[in-house]
Amino acid sequence: MPEEVLKRAQHELLDWQGRGCSVMEISHRSDAYVALAQSAERKLRQLMNISDDYAVLFCHGSATHQFSMIPLNLLPETGKADYLNTGIWSDKAVKEAKRFGAVNEIKALVNQNGQFTVTEPASWNLTDNAAYFHYCPNETIGGVEFSDIPVRGRTLVADMSSCILSKPIDVNQFGLIYAGAQKNIGPAGMTITIIRKDLMGKARPQTPVLFDYQVLADNASMYNTPPTWAWYLADLVFDWLLEQGGVPAMAVHNAEKARKLYACIDGNPFYRNPIDPKFRSRMNVPFVLADESLNTKFLAESEQAGLLALAGHRSVGGMRASIYNAMPMAGVDALIAFMTDFAQRHG
Numbered sequence: 001m002p003e004e005v006l007k008r009a010q011h012e013l014l015d016w017q018g019r020g021c022s023v024m025e026i027s028h029r030s031d032a033y034v035a036l037a038q039s040a041e042r043k044l045r046q047l048m049n050i051s052d053d054y055a056v057l058f059c060h061g062s063a064t065h066q067f068s069m070i071p072l073n074l075l076p077e078t079g080k081a082d083y084l085n086t087g088i089w090s091d092k093a094v095k096e097a098k099r100f101g102a103v104n105e106i107k108a109l110v111n112q113n114g115q116f117t118v119t120e121p122a123s124w125n126l127t128d129n130a131a132y133f134h135y136c137p138n139e140t141i142g143g144v145e146f147s148d149i150p151v152r153g154r155t156l157v158a159d160m161s162s163c164i165l166s167k168p169i170d171v172n173q174f175g176l177i178y179a180g181a182q183k184n185i186g187p188a189g190m191t192i193t194i195i196r197k198d199l200m201g202k203a204r205p206q207t208p209v210l211f212d213y214q215v216l217a218d219n220a221s222m223y224n225t226p227p228t229w230a231w232y233l234a235d236l237v238f239d240w241l242l243e244q245g246g247v248p249a250m251a252v253h254n255a256e257k258a259r260k261l262y263a264c265i266d267g268n269p270f271y272r273n274p275i276d277p278k279f280r281s282r283m284n285v286p287f288v289l290a291d292e293s294l295n296t297k298f299l300a301e302s303e304q305a306g307l308l309a310l311a312g313h314r315s316v317g318g319m320r321a322s323i324y325n326a327m328p329m330a331g332v333d334a335l336i337a338f339m340t341d342f343a344q345r346h347g
Ligand SMILES: *Cc1c(COP(=O)(O)O)cnc(C)c1O
Pocket: 061, 062, 063, 064, 065, 089, 136, 138, 139, 140, 159, 160, 161, 162, 180, 183
C-alpha cells in the first residue's frame, strides 16, 4: 500500500468526512457510502479507460473465487474453453474450470536450456468456437509476464491480480478482466471484475446468487453488504494513482524499477533469474543464489536491513521481490544495495 494512503486512512479512521464515525460504521446503503462506491468506480474507469460496454464489479472474495465464477458464468455446459497454463495460478484456474466443463489446457511454459519461457502462440492448439481463452498475464509466483496480448480475435479472460494498473492496457481487447485487490490495489477480501456486458446474463441455473455477474451488476455490487472497507481503501489508492500521473506514469516507474533490479541480478554471478528475458515480470522478480546454502542467511540479514517478504513462494523456494505499484524506487535501491553488499561479503 502507498504510505500516503495508509496515513490518510489512519487520519480518517475515527472520523470520516467529518461524520464523527468511521467509514466502517456507516450503512453501505447510505448516500455517503454509495457516493464513495460510485466515485471509486468512476476513478477506475478513468485510470483504465473503461468504456460503457463494460461493467465494473467490486466482488467479495479473491481471484480464486473467480476461478469458479468464470466457468459458471461463461462456459456453457456443452461448450469448451481454452486455458493457457504458464504457471501456478493459471494451473489452479484450469483445475477449477475442469470441475465445470470441457477445458482445452494448453501447457505453454517450458524449460529451455535452464531458462523458463513460453511457447509460440502459433504452436497452441486452440479450439474453434471456444467460449473463451483464459490466461494469466503475470504469473506472480514464477515471475513470468506477457509483454503483450498473446492471441487476438477471441474472448480473452485474464487474471490480472498481480499486474492490474501497472501499465496501460486496451480493455476493449478483453471479455473479462479480474484482479484480487491485495497485490496492486488494496487489502485482501475484494476482487475487481471488468466484464463486457454482453457476456453477462448467461450463468448456469445452479450458480450461487453471489457468483452471478449479472446479479452483481444489476445491484451495483451491493446485492449483499459489499466489502466496504476494502472498497474505501481502493478508492484512496485510485486517488493516489491519479495524483502520480495515472497508469502511464506507473508504467514508466515500474519499468525502471524492474530494469534496475534485473541489471543487478544479471550483473552479479552470485544471483540468477531463471526466466527468459522476453517474459520477465516487472512486478515479481524471483531470483536464486548461486550458493543456496546461504538462503537462510540472506533472508535473515535482509529482514534485519528492513527488507521484508523476500522469501520465494513456499512452492518454489528461492527469493522473490514483489515490486508492485506502491513500492517506491528507494525500496528497490535499498534492495540492490543490500544484494551487492551481501554478495561481496559472501561471494
Ligand atoms: C495472488 C493471486 C491469485 C490468488 O489470489 P487469492 O486472493 O489468494 O485467491 C490468483 N492469481 C494471481 C495471478 C495471483 O497473483
